[in-house]
Amino acid sequence: MARSPTTADAFNAIAESSRRELLDVIGGDEVTVSELVLRSGLSQPQVSKHLGVLRAVGLVLVREEGRHRWYRVNGPALKPIHDWVLPFARTWNARLDRLDDLLTELKTTEKPQ
Amino acid sequence: MARSPTTADAFNAIAESSRRELLDVIGGDEVTVSELVLRSGLSQPQVSKHLGVLRAVGLVLVREEGRHRWYRVNGPALKPIHDWVLPFARTWNARLDRLDDLLTELKTTEKPQ
DNA sequence: TTGACGTATGCCGATATTGGCATACATTAG
DNA sequence: CTAATGTATGCCAATATCGGCATACGTCAA
Numbered sequence: 001m002a003r004s005p006t007t008a009d010a011f012n013a014i015a016e017s018s019r020r021e022l023l024d025v026i027g028g029d030e031v032t033v034s035e036l037v038l039r040s041g042l043s044q045p046q047v048s049k050h051l052g053v054l055r056a057v058g059l060v061l062v063r064e065e066g067r068h069r070w071y072r073v074n075g076p077a078l079k080p081i082h083d084w085v086l087p088f089a090r091t092w093n094a095r096l097d098r099l100d101d102l103l104t105e106l107k108t109t110e111k112p113q
Numbered sequence: 114m115a116r117s118p119t120t121a122d123a124f125n126a127i128a129e130s131s132r133r134e135l136l137d138v139i140g141g142d143e144v145t146v147s148e149l150v151l152r153s154g155l156s157q158p159q160v161s162k163h164l165g166v167l168r169a170v171g172l173v174l175v176r177e178e179g180r181h182r183w184y185r186v187n188g189p190a191l192k193p194i195h196d197w198v199l200p201f202a203r204t205w206n207a208r209l210d211r212l213d214d215l216l217t218e219l220k221t222t223e224k225p226q
Numbered sequence: 227t228t229g230a231c232g233t234a235t236g237c238c239g240a241t242a243t244t245g246g247c248a249t250a251c252a253t254t255a256g
Numbered sequence: 257c258t259a260a261t262g263t264a265t266g267c268c269a270a271t272a273t274c275g276g277c278a279t280a281c282g283t284c285a286a
Contacts, residue, residue, distance in 0.1 A: 001243080001244040001245050001269090002244060003116065003119070003242075003244065004128065004243095004244090004272090005271095005272065005273085006116070006272085006273070011127060012128045014124060014197075015116075015124045015125045016116070016273090017117070020197060023201070032232085033233060034232060034233085043275080043277095044232085044233075045233090045234080045275085045276075045278095046276085048233055048234050049234085049235085049274085049275090051233095052234080052235090066232090066282090066284070067231065067233075067282065067284070069233065069234095076205045078201045079202075079205065081194070081198050082198045082199075082201075082202045084127075084133060085191055085198065088136075088191045088195075089188070089191070089192075089195045091141065091186070092188040092189045092192060114239095114241075114274045115241035115242055115273050116243080116272075116273040117273090118241095118243085119243070129244085131244090146262070146263060147262065155245095156247095157262085157264095158246075158247080158248095158263090158264080159244085159245065160263090161265085162244085164263095165264080165265095179252090179253060179254070179262090180252060180253045180254070180261065180262045180263075181262065182264095
């Protein structure tokens with residue numbers, strides 16, 4: 001047997017720092033591959049391959065426009081990771097213990113738009 | 114070049130689901146290896162090897178007692194992961210946008226022990 | 227049509243992993 | 257002392273990765 005494929009899930013996909021970096025660079029924007037090559041310093045094939053992995057696990061979404069590909073981060077795909085870490089986060093950040101209460105409270109307090 | 118070693122950092126270490134499971138099983142307790150073997154269903158050598166990886170990245174701490182090894186989770190070692198995901202979490206959970214304000218507010222409100 | 231541009235793929239070598247089984251090591255029981 | 261218990265390691269085979277370089281493909285410009 002071997003290690004799980006990087007395309008197995010979000011956990012494996014983000015194990016590679018280059019891919020986390022790409023997600024960081026994309027951020028909340030919609031970016032083109034060549035733009036990512038410039039901003040990341042990685043080679044073009046490298047960027048395309050990493051994007052392929054991120055695409056495979058749904059961490060990025062693409063919009064095709066002519067010969068360009070506009071990539072953007074698909075946040076919710078990271079939810080499993082956030083959900084998995086949260087319980088442990090409570091152990092080092094006591095204030096997170098109150099998070100649930102706070103969110104509930106906030107939900108009640110805030111005005112719907 | 115090859116994939117980063119699993120012992121490179123917490124991100125790589127938790128990419129393997131068996132290791133996440135072990136961390137979940139340990140939870141907030143202090144558990145013995147044989148205890149983990151029973152609760153996880155993994156073979157003893159497998160558990161020991163995975164624990165070795167988790168130890169290498171500081172995700173677990175051990176206390177030696179005779180021929181027993183008591184393992185416990187070292188929460189803070191997961192902080193880099195939590196920190197990395199948080200910004201993205203805000204994109205799918207709008208309420209997290211207010212988290213900082215809330216924490217600050219709570220900090221002011223709560224009484225020191 | 228021909229060529230330039232933007233992306234994705236293919237092939238390669240080097241490397242590290244995972245589970246299984248056997249086994250070594252240290253500690254405690256008889 | 258000898259055996260049993262609790263853990264860690266070693267070796268193996270199968271697999272998948274990552275970067276580099278070349279190259280294929282589709283689209284738009286002259």
